[in-house]
Amino acid sequence: MDLLNYAFFQNALIGSxxxxxxxxxxxxxxxxxxxxxxxxxxxxxxxxxLGLGFYLHVNPIFMALIFAVLSAFGVEWMSKKQGVREDSAIAGFWALGMALGVIFIFRTPGYAPNLSAFLFGNILTISHTDLYWIAGLVVLLSAMFILFFKEIVYVAFDGDFAITQGLPVKLIEYVMMLFISVTIVISIRLVGIMLLMSLLTLPQMTVNIFTSDFKKIILGSIGIGFLGCVAGLVTSYFLDVPSGACIILVLVVIFLVVKGISSSRKRKMK
Structure with a gap:
């Protein structure tokens, strides 16, 4: 409990x-x-x-956001307009981004001091400015889902049906790709590039064991995600290891425990 007296840990909890x-x-x-x-x-x-940001000595997060948005729109454009298979387009942008990052970082004079935090996550370094940006995204994303929840769910589960209902499917898809890109870049500080995909899927997979309701999965994944963040932060602080790895490790353990309990109950019911 003494950790709560430290400002950096309070910021980490709010940011989480x-x-x-x-x-x-x-x-x-x-x-x-x-x-x-x-x-x-x-x-x-x-x-x-990130690499270009270090090379040009500008905010790496801002440059990462530009690359993320362009990559997201590029995948959508190539797969829908140019006849390129979606997985091939993704692999292309994936490889291109990593290759450019390595080249720019290698060409940057000196040492990139914050690179490990971006790769593996360290939310203990989060600032008040970061919190304001994340809070703004929370407000925008929540407002969009409250106002257009039905339309988003239709597009998520059955785009063809959404088209028959006269919904602006393309617009919704591009707007959601924009939000996905912004969420990914802002979340890099929490678990890092290497582990971020797990934070976007493990809590949802855990809740999905019990329900397929879209709203319940959102609420449940938020609760499980925050539990994993708190436990991971405390663990990383005492072990002096990257917080992102500990958070994901806790989420994996939670998933395995919940899955084991669910499977055990199903066997008993049979």
């Missing part, structure tokens, strides 16, 4: 809560639309932006 809210909302859409591979591609493509 805000981050898992956006990841819970966006992650549920990703899982429902089977976009997990796309989220992985966007995450790793943003590494090119």
């Amino acid at each position: 809560l805000l981050t898992v809210i956006v990841c819970g909302i966006v992650g549920t859409y990703i899982v429902a639309r089977r976009l997990v591979f796309i989220s992985g591609g966007i995450t790793h493509a943003s590494f090119g932006g």
Whole structure:
């Protein structure tokens, strides 16, 4: 409990809560639309932006956001307009982003001091400015889902049916890809590029064991995600290891325990 007296740990807790809210909302859409591979591609493509940011001595997060958005829209454009298979387009942007990131970082004079935090996560370094940006995203994303929840669910589960209902499917898809990109970049501080895809899927997979209701999965994944963040932060603080790895490890353990309990109950019912 003494940890709560430290400002950096208070910021980490607030940042974790805000981050898992956006990841819970966006992650549920990703899982429902089977976009997990796309989220992985966007995450790793943003590494090119980080490298360019270090090379140009500008904010790496801002450059990562530009790369992430361009990669997301590029995948949608190539797969829908150019006849390129979606998985091939994702793999292309994934590889391009990582390659550019390595080249830019290698060409940057000196040492990139914050690179490990972006790769593996360290939310203990989060600032008040970061919290304001994440809070703004929470407000925007929550407002969009409240106002257009039915339309988003239709597009997530059955785009063809949404078209027959006269919904602007393309617009919704591009707007959601934008939100996915922003969520990914903002969440990099929490678990890092290497592990971010797990934060967008593991809580949802855990809740999905018990329910397929879109709203319940969102709420449940937020709760499980925050639990994993708190336990992971405490563990990382005492073990002096990257917080992102500990958070994901806790989420994996939670999933395995819940899955084991569920399977045991099903066997007993038979």
